Amino acid sequence: MYAIVEIAGQQFKVAKDQRVFVNRLASEEGQEVSFDNVLLIGDGDNVTLGAPAIDGAQVSAKVLKHLKGDKVIVFKKKRRKGYRVKNGHRQSLTEIVIEGITASGAKKAAPKKETKKADAPKAKKATGKADDLKKIEGAGPKAAEAMVNAGLDTFAKVADAKPEELSKILSEASSRLAHIVTETWPKQAKLAAEGKWDELKELQDRLDGGIEK
Known part of the structure; x- marks a missing residue:
């Protein structure tokens, strides 16, 4: 079974026991997390599509560690202005491991009071x-x-x-x-x-x- 899920603003194709690097999460290392914005689930020949998300579906994972990605150099220049700026950036990332994919029956958040x-x-x-x-x-x-x-x-x-x-x-x-x-x-x-x-x-x-x- 595999799923396409949105995590921290990015979409990933994930399966059980797969390790994924995502944008930094606020959760602590070792903490269990879950993501309910599941767009697609595939199980053999059966494929379920969401509209846009699948109601009740959920991907559970565990936070392994926080780290930083490779350095990216950003260079800005304005012609005939004498403006040149060079900066380095390392994206903050979180490594997680997928522990399970639930097609239905995921616990929903309580609706907000009107x-x-x-x-x-x-x-x-x-x-x-x-x-x-x-x-x-x-x-x-x-x-x-x-x-x-x-x-x-x-x-x-x-x-x-x-x-x-x-x-x-x-x-x-x-x-x-x-x-x-x-x-x-x-x-x-x-x-x-x-x-x-x-x-x-x-x-x-x-x-x-x-x-x-």
Whole structure:
């Protein structure tokens, strides 16, 4: 049996006992994890397609270790501007081993109460007073939107949040954001809230894959 599953924003064809390198997960080494965005399951001649995901299907795995990929050189140049920037990047990865593929009967998350949106004013989108959260290293437009929708629309609010809380917000917003490492986001947001932009830049220059060197 094999499956095509989306993990941390990427699609993989997996089978039992297979080892896979995925974008960094927030889970600790040795922890059991599961992924329910299963797009296809093949078992011999039987193939089941999702629309887009298969209802009740699940891929279970175990986190083996966190590591970094090979260095990639990024070179930027602007003609006739004298602008040249050379940076190195090593993607943060997680090695997992597939422990099982369940075609149906996977435990579903409890549905959210419909009253939450009405009762929680924090869930409203930001007004004109919202901070530009994209200034946080690693927070792109989608991640910033997810935080704003969760009520964290200023640097001060992000600074008071825990990395685990931020990772949960991103994962619930989209599986494509689940791999983002938020370990330094509160620290970055605190510097931005205090207007310490030079210190923020120094911190961001030390980051590698969202982790402080």
